[in-house]
Structures are given as structure tokens and as C-alpha cells.
Amino acid sequence: MAWIGAMCIVAIEAGLAYAHMSMVVLIASFLLLAILESAIALRYFMNLKYEPPGLFWTLIPGFVFALLMLNHIWPDAVRVTALRFP
Amino acid sequence: MTMEATPFGMPSRKFAMWLFIIADAATFAAVLFAYGYVRFASPNWTRPFEFWPTIANGLLMTVVLLTSSFTMVAATVTARDGKQSRALGWLGATIVLGTVFAVLHVTEWVTMFHEGWSTATNPLGGSTLVGGTFFIITGLSLLHVVAGLIALVVIAGGYRSGRWDASYIETTGLYWQFVDVVWMFVFPLVYLLNAK
Numbered sequence: 001m002a003w004i005g006a007m008c009i010v011a012i013e014a015g016l017a018y019a020h021m022s023m024v025v026l027i028a029s030f031l032l033l034a035i036l037e038s039a040i041a042l043r044y045f046m047n048l049k050y051e052p053p054g055l056f057w058t059l060i061p062g063f064v065f066a067l068l069m070l071n072h073i074w075p076d077a078v079r080v081t082a083l084r085f086p
Numbered sequence: 087m088t089m090e091a092t093p094f095g096m097p098s099r100k101f102a103m104w105l106f107i108i109a110d111a112a113t114f115a116a117v118l119f120a121y122g123y124v125r126f127a128s129p130n131w132t133r134p135f136e137f138w139p140t141i142a143n144g145l146l147m148t149v150v151l152l153t154s155s156f157t158m159v160a161a162t163v164t165a166r167d168g169k170q171s172r173a174l175g176w177l178g179a180t181i182v183l184g185t186v187f188a189v190l191h192v193t194e195w196v197t198m199f200h201e202g203w204s205t206a207t208n209p210l211g212g213s214t215l216v217g218g219t220f221f222i223i224t225g226l227s228l229l230h231v232v233a234g235l236i237a238l239v240v241i242a243g244g245y246r247s248g249r250w251d252a253s254y255i256e257t258t259g260l261y262w263q264f265v266d267v268v269w270m271f272v273f274p275l276v277y278l279l280n281a282k
Contacts, residue, residue, distance in 0.1 A: 003156045010148050010273070014141070017278035027122075030274035038267045045155050045263040052094040055101075059108050066112055070119050 002044035009037045103257045107264045110230075114268050117226060118275060121219045132212030133280045134203075140194065144277040147190050148269065151231075154183035155266045162259045165245065165252035173255065177242045180262065184235045191228050195221070220276060227272050230265045237261065 016029050043049040048056060092098050125131055135141055161176035198217075202209030205218045241258045244250035 003152060006152050006155075006270075007149070010145070010152070013274045013278055014145060017141070017274075017281045018137075026279065027275075030279065034271045034274055037270045041155065041263055041267050041270065045159055045266070046260055051096070055094050055096070055104065058094075059104060063108050063111060067115055067119075070112075070116060 002040050005040055006037050009033050009040075097253055097257075099253065100257050100260070103260050107260065110264065111268075114226065114271070117223055118271060121223060121276070124215050124219060128213040128215055130212045132208060132210040132216055133282050134208075134210055134216060135277060135281050137281065139197070141277060141281050143190060143194055144273055147187050148273050150183050150187045150190070151266050151269050154180050154187065155263055157183060158259045158262045162252075162256045165255045168252075170245070173252070174242060174246055177238060177245075177255065181235060181238050181242070184231060184238065184262075188228060188231050188235065191224065191231070195224075216280070220280075223272060223276050227265070227268055230268065234258075234262050234265050 013030060013033055016026060016033075021029070093101050135144075157176050157179040161173050161180060164176060165173035203217045203220075205221045206214050208214045208216050210216075237258050241250065241254050245252075245255060
């Protein structure tokens with residue numbers, strides 16, 4: 001079932017790519033679907049569902065916090081495209 | 087001698103693999119964040135991928151990798167149940183599917199090189215960062231797939247000879263599933279977002 005669910009999500013993603021949506025909506029949709037798909041993989045393929053809850057609470061919130069911090073730091077990389085050799 | 091309990095009552099090997107996966111996920115997240123920002127900062131970004139052959143090839147690669155996740159789960163479960171020959175069969179299927187994925191990936195790269203793409207050139211005339219980000223992100227993913235294939239072959243050999251037990255297959259399986267999770271983000275964000 002998990003495999004079929006993941007396949008359905010891939011099919012939806014492929015359909016959305018040709019649905020002529022705005023780029024922002026498309027990226028948001030892709031990210032949401034990828035997070036949903038990876039949640040399925042984490043729960044059922046990687047068996048996180050059957051592990052002690054402490055493992056989830058040790059790993060995932062810290063990881064999400066690190067991603068949020070990346071989002072604060074990374075915009076500085078935009079400057080890279082404007083850099084030129086003297 | 088008193089042995090200290092392992093975190094969450096799981097083997098240290100498995101917990102270490104979870105820590106590695108989280109650290110590696112942060113690496114991929116950093117690369118994908120960078121790709122996102124660079125892409126939106128480049129006004130002359132080109133969307134190079136036609137449905138045929140690139141997107142169709144990417145879809146096939148996704149199906150192959152997702153199926154390999156399924157066979158890996160089957161290998162883990164049968165190994166845990168002590169069915170060695172069945173577990174080896176599922177592991178073999180995972181290795182074959184992983185190899186097919188890698189071959190499809192390399193074939194795609196070779197085709198793109200022939201079309202004039204590289205990390206520093208864009209035959210369509212737009213930003214050269216299109217090729218740069220594509221080859222770096224997919225290259226990092228391919229590197230993980232190849233590393234996973236080597237690990238699977240080594241673990242299968244050790245399990246077959248009786249040197250290693252089912253827990254080794256489970257731990258390696260975690261890594262293989264992680265490779266699949268990475269692809270779940272790479273395919274839509276790098277391939278589909280660049281579809282013509």
C-alpha cells in the first residue's frame with residue numbers, strides 16, 4: 001500500500017508539472033507532495049512508525065530546526081550570481 | 087562489568103545509521119536550498135527538459151528506485167524471519183534495480199554531455215548554473231546510490247556466509263531507503279521544475 005501511495009504521488013507530481021501553474025504554487029505543491037511521500041517512506045519503509053517515539057523526537061525536530069536556520073542563512077548565496085572577477 | 091544501555095534500546099549500529107542519515111539529509115537540504123536560491127536569482131534560467139526522453143527517463147528511474155525500496159523492505163523482513171535464501175533473493179533484486187537506476191542515470195548524463203551540457207556550459211544559451219546545479223545535485227544522489235550498491239553487495243556476501251546477521255541488512259536497508267527519500271525531492275525539484 002505504501003508503495004502504491006508513493007507511486008500515486010509521483011503520478012500527481014508529473015501531472016502538476018504540465019498543469020501550467022504559477023511557479024510559486026508549483027514549488028509549494030512539489031514540496032508538500034515530496035514531504036508527504038518521504039513521510040510514507042519514513043513510517044513504512046524505514047519503520048520509524050515502529051521505533052520508540054523518542055527516536056523521532058530526537059531526530060526530526062532538530063533536523064527541521066536546522067532547515068529553518070539554513071533558510072535564514074542561505075539567501076546570502078544570492079550574491080554569488082552577482083560576483084565577478086575583478 | 088556493567089554494560090550501559092543503548093539509546094532507545096536499539097543496536098548502536100542502527101542508531102548511528104539514523105544519525106548519519108539526518109546529517110546526510112542536512113547536506114542534501116543545503117544543496118537543494120542553494121539550488122532554489124540560485125535559480126530564482128538567475129533571470130536567464132532555461133527549462134531544458136522535454137517530456138521525451140528526459141522526464142520519461144526520470145519517471146522510469148523513480149519507479150525503479152521506489153520498487154527497489156519495496157524489495158529492500160522484503161529483504162529486511164524475510165531476513166528477520168530467518169529465511170536466508172529468500173532474503174538473499176530480495177537483496178539481489180534490490181541490487182539489480184539499483185544498478186538499473188544507476189545505468190539510466192549515467193545514460194542520461196552521457197546524452198546531455200553529447201548535447202553540449204556540462205557544469206559550466208549551457209547549449210541553450212541561458213544561465214550556465216542550470217547544468218552546474220543539475221550535475222552537482224544528481225551527481226551527489228548517484229554517488230549515494232553507487233555507495234549503497236557497494237554496501238548491499240558487501241552485506242549480502244557477509245549474510246550469505248553467516249558472518250553477519252539480519253540486523254546488518256536492516257541497517258543497510260535504512261541507508262537504501264534514505265537514498266530513495268532523497269530522490270523523492272530531487273525528481274520534482276530538479277527534473278519536473280525544469281520541464282518545458
